[in-house]
Amino acid sequence: MSMTRFARLRRSLVELFPERHLYIRSGGEMRSFVLTTGRQMAIAGGVAAGALWMGVSTASMMLGAMAVSGHDQELARMQAKSERLVADREARLNSAMVQLNQAEGGVGELAASVERRHAALAMLLTEFKGQPGAQAALGPAIAKATSASDDVNPLRRIELVRAGQERLVDAADDFARTRADRLRLAFRLAGLTPSSFTPKGGSLGGPLIEAKDSRALAAVLDVDEDFAERIQHAATNLSEAGALVEAATRLPFARPTTATPQTSSYGVRFDPFTRRPAFHSGLDFAGSTNSPIYATAPGVVSFTGVRSGYGNTIEIDHGRGFKTRYAHLQAIGVRPGQRVAVGTRIGGMGSTGRSTGPHLHYEVWVNGRAQNPSRFLKAGDYVLQGE
Structure with a gap:
């Protein structure tokens, strides 16, 4: 039975690739070449293997390009989310300013609050010193946070400085988060887990992230809890980015x-x-x-x-x-x-x-x-x- 099937298969191949004679005339001479069934099958197999190899190579290149594109899209989504958070905080700041104007107290209390916030920001900016790109990213926000027009009344000037402080901490948080996210994506591109290359628990270091929570940090800095939480978040992201940069210098990148x-x-x-x-x-x-x-x-x-x-x-x-x-x-x-x-x-x-x-x-x-x-x-x- 198996011999019959083999004979049928052989007849099918002979019918598909019949013996062909190729005649070439050159210089008055006639030459003939015989393309047997076996030779034709070998040529067809070589062409099919080449086409398969080209298809696999093209698919591999496309998958690599799609992977990098996907990571860039993830960064774009993170950037859009950050912009929405900034707009929300601006709205909360305006609401807070109205409440402050209506509440008891005066310019002295607001000025003291501004001074304490400046002290906290000074500690945060110390952490950013020497970071690549930090000066360009934070320079404009620093200038706005430390200046206000002399043509407005003292209360309005304090409000403008506080608004500048809010923008500065947002800019610092955005810079630190973007830097940390890019480094995390780089480690994932290499097939590595970013968290395994950063210190565990609260051992990242720095006074702004040693406190167990933002409430404790707010008490230490004597600022409101929301402001302390954002400062702590920026410092934590920056510290993690620093740990990943240090780890990257020891890996075969x-x-x-x-x-x-x-x-x-x-x-x-x-x-x-x-x-x-x-x-x-x-x-x-x-x-x-x-x-x-x-x-x-x-x-x-x-x-x-x-x-x-x-x-x-x-x-x-x-x-x-x-x-x-x-x-x-x-x-x-x-x-x-x-x-x-x-x-x-x-x-x-x-x-x-x-x-x-x-x-x-x-x-x-x-x-x-x-x-x-x-x-x-x-x-x-x-x-x-x-x-």
């Missing part, structure tokens, strides 16, 4: 080469030697022999030498389970046990081991498992955009 094109991606590809699908555990960057290779994060060189298939190889341990591998090198410029900083030149590009030409094979490992290095490179670019 930098690029191992410069001005070299990527020639192979992470995942299944056609092996250049066997011409069959095989898993590729890293990224390939092509370049000239001895093109500089750089450490992508600080760490300790854990291995230098020859590995099977990889040729001359360098491995660097970055701590917390992170390791990077640089293979097919022509030259090795470091030794085991040596500490290296991010951007340190560690070797030169080559074509040793199982290689078809000068290139770098780069891998990222986390807790003993190979990861997609492209995710870490995208995360590094995203971190740089926020600086």
